Amino acid sequence: MSFQDKTIKCADCGSDFTFSAEEQEFFKTKGFTNEPKRCPACRQAKKSEQRGGGYSSRSEMYPATCAQCGKETQVPFEPRGDKPVYCSECYSSIRKPR
Secondary structure (H helix, E strand, O other), X not given: OOOOOEEEEOOOOOOEEEEOHHHHHHHHHHOOOOOOOOOHHHHXXXXXXXXXXXXXXXXXXXXXXXXXXXXXXXXXOOOOOOOOOOOHHHHHHHOOOO
């Protein structure tokens, strides 16, 4: 089965993010049947919240401008200005695989 990138709207912050073909293949190998409903930034915030040390609500999202594409976005941390901030889509395309 050939996967293609999909654009999905985040259920938390409302921004569009890409569910890449590689991610879809990974989900399939893990047996996941549902697509993600949160962008990578909101997924990370939710994980931190569940561990007891994260962001407690959507009201703690901060406006930012993507350093790569210039799109206005929201991030779950307050940008300091000394490091670039990326929208979910650009972050997904440049992040280093673990």
